[in-house]
Amino acid sequence: QVTLRESGPTLVKPTQTLTLTCTFSGFSLSTSGMCVSWIRQPPGKALEWLARIDWDDDKYYSTSLETRLTISKDTSKNQVVLTMTNMDPADAGTYFCVRTAFDSWHFDFWGQGTLVTVSS
């Protein structure tokens, strides 16, 4: 059974760095073809893909946010970490950790999401 769970702060101040951790089970990021992405959804808005990391440590970023994002993995802990620098109120929303299909870039298992508020 594949599960993913996001954790991190619920409130960050503008200009601060957000660090989110995804802890997953039911698959391994050391297995060929496994990938994990982060996706967010601002309140009332569409889903937005942010970043992806693959089993071989290849990384992909949204072109609009790549200067602010870093994705990494700890295979031994079954964790993926996303950092986003210089947070702004426009970055508020629910952040999802999602297992991603390697070749088709679709998302087959989702975490529940974690709500992040950006306010001073």
Added chain:
Amino acid sequence: SYELTQPPSVSVSAGQTARITCTAEVLAKQYAYWYQKRPGQAPFLVIYKDTERPSGIPERFSGSSSGTTVTLTISGVQAEDEGDFHCQTADSSGSVLFGGGTKLTVL
């Protein structure tokens, strides 16, 4: 605006058929995927590669594709089908695109 265009809302009576469209030039060349999100729950995949249904998804969910438009059809809509539906694709460079989402209301 979003690169994949969905109607903001669709309303149908229970037992009727709901159709949700998603339109974009890229869909003529790339597969579409559909996700359902119920309030307070994680999104989940209901259709992949335009027409395929993951295991565990009821047969009343189906997908179709015609040119630049893909359609999610829910036959015999049930109350539990209420929620937001999102289409998604990826272009040849790996850019992930989502539609704006469609809120399905079951009357």
